[in-house]
Amino acid sequence: MRSKADDFPCPICGEVLRAKLVERVDADSDGESLALLMAGRLNRLLCPVCGHGGVAPEPVLVQSDAHRTCAAFVPFTIPANRKSHLAGKFKGLAQRVAGQYGQAHVCFGLKQLREALPWLPAFPNSARGFQRFDAPGSAFHQVHALRRALKNRGGDVRLLARLGTALYASGDLKGARKTMETVVREEPDNGDAWRCLGAILLDSGQTRPAAEAFERAYRHHRDPECLFLAGVADFRAGAPLEALTRFQRVIQKRADFFHAYIWIAVVHTAEGRYGPAIEALRAAVMNGLKDAGMIRSRKELSPLFGERGFQSLMKHLEKPQAQGPHRPSTTKRGTGSGRPRAKRSGRRMPTSPIQKRRQAVKGK
Ligand SMILES: [Zn+2]
Numbered sequence: 001m002r003s004k005a006d007d008f009p010c011p012i013c014g015e016v017l018r019a020k021l022v023e024r025v026d027a028d029s030d031g032e033s034l035a036l037l038m039a040g041r042l043n044r045l046l047c048p049v050c051g052h053g054g055v056a057p058e059p060v061l062v063q064s065d066a067h068r069t070c071a072a073f074v075p076f077t078i079p080a081n082r083k084s085h086l087a088g089k090f091k092g093l094a095q096r097v098a099g100q101y102g103q104a105h106v107c108f109g110l111k112q113l114r115e116a117l118p119w120l121p122a123f124p125n126s127a128r129g130f131q132r133f134d135a136p137g138s139a140f141h142q143v144h145a146l147r148r149a150l151k152n153r154g155g156d157v158r159l160l161a162r163l164g165t166a167l168y169a170s171g172d173l174k175g176a177r178k179t180m181e182t183v184v185r186e187e188p189d190n191g192d193a194w195r196c197l198g199a200i201l202l203d204s205g206q207t208r209p210a211a212e213a214f215e216r217a218y219r220h221h222r223d224p225e226c227l228f229l230a231g232v233a234d235f236r237a238g239a240p241l242e243a244l245t246r247f248q249r250v251i252q253k254r255a256d257f258f259h260a261y262i263w264i265a266v267v268h269t270a271e272g273r274y275g276p277a278i279e280a281l282r283a284a285v286m287n288g289l290k291d292a293g294m295i296r297s298r299k300e301l302s303p304l305f306g307e308r309g310f311q312s313l314m315k316h317l318e319k320p321q322a323q324g325p326h327r328p329s330t331t332k333r334g335t336g337s338g339r340p341r342a343k344r345s346g347r348r349m350p351t352s353p354i355q356k357r358r359q360a361v362k363g364k
Contacts, residue, residue, distance in 0.1 A: 006058070011136040013050040013149045013159060019043075021056050027064040027120065034120070037062070037073070038110065040127035050149035052141075054133030059106075062117065068101050071116045075130045077109035139170035157186045161193050168200050176200045184216075191220030198229060207237035224253040228260055240267045256287050262304065269309045274316035281313075 005020045021043045025033045036042040043056040055075045063070040107113040110127065114120060136142055146163040153159060161183045167176035180197040184190060198213035214230035217223075231246030244267055250260040261284030268277035302310040 008045055010047040010052055011134050012052045012142050012145045015047055015049040017045055019045055021058055024061040027062055028066045035123050038123040039125040040130045045133045049152055050145035052145045054131040057132050057134045067119055070101050071105035071107050073113050074108045076132050139166050142166035143170050165196055173204045191217045195226055202233050207233045224250045224257055235267055243267050258284055266304050269305050269313050274313055277313055
């Protein structure tokens with residue numbers, strides 16, 4: 001049995017645990033460690049602050065001179081689509097293992113370990129699957145752990161913010177809101193907390209305060225996403241002009257912010273202005289090519305626009321295409337009025353990407 005010391009941050013409360021882990025188990029002579037390994041109790045970490053526990057996400061070498069085998073046991077199972085990525089990560093380890101006995105085994109989870117080493121004794125307490133220490137578990141588990149942690153460290157705002165996020169994820173909007181409001185009272189500069197509060201408020205239907213919370217979040221970390229969410233909240237609060245202003249600010253910050261264009265189209269469509277809505281959609285295609293297919297995907301877009309609004313929009317969208325894609329664009333460029341009239345612009349097709357973008361930005 002060989003071991004090494006390492007640091008493991010608790011995925012729930014953030015406490016850093018320093019632990020000595022077993023790296024190698026001799027299956028011929030160390031039945032006790034082998035039994036612990038199979039029971040999921042070898043290299044088990046327990047956070048002293050929140051009580052979260054699990055097996056350290058580090059491989060253990062199981063070795064037998066008698067059977068001339070050695071397997072690297074990784075104490076978690078992985079979905080097939082991530083296998084090659086992880087196998088690559090453990091390749092060096094597999095080679096080391098192979099170097100010793102000429103056969104490489106990297107086993108993810110107990111089942112694979114048993115397949116690779118069929119001579120392993122059957123332990124009555126053998127675990128079915130392991131809880132990994134670095135996996136935070138369900139939102140409910142997190143809420144319980146964080147409440148425990150707060151009993152140990154009452155008044156720790158960082159923990160309280162984590163609790164607010166976990167409560168939100170668990171669907172307890174009321175509890176989450178109360179907790180996050182306490183956090184922003186204590187730390188008015190905590191942009192992440194404002195952002196989370198905004199999301200909670202938006203989901204609770206408190207759209208005006210949600211927009212304010214997202215705006216505060218934006219002030220602190222200048223992330224256009226916060227501005228975008230503030231716009232969504234504005235729109236839901238029945239303030240389309242404010243919403244458009246915000247979406248346009250988003251595009252000024254990040255021209256490839258695909259959903260800002262989509263939402264400009266949503267707002268225009270809701271107001272019956274199909275021309276500017278279509279321009280915004282075109283600008284979206286020009287600026288976010290990888291998502292362009294989505295515009296054609298009814299399933300994703302029609303809930304945003306509402307089925308009727310979406311149908312009307314699509315009707316308008318098909319019109320100018322039927323008339324040919326290169327109709328000359330006139331009047332608007334450089335006029336500075338910034339407010340295309342729906343009827344007119346709906347029939348016109350901008351010719352260059354820059355023009356399209358400009359029109360989308362102006363198109364309020
Ligand atoms: Zn913890």
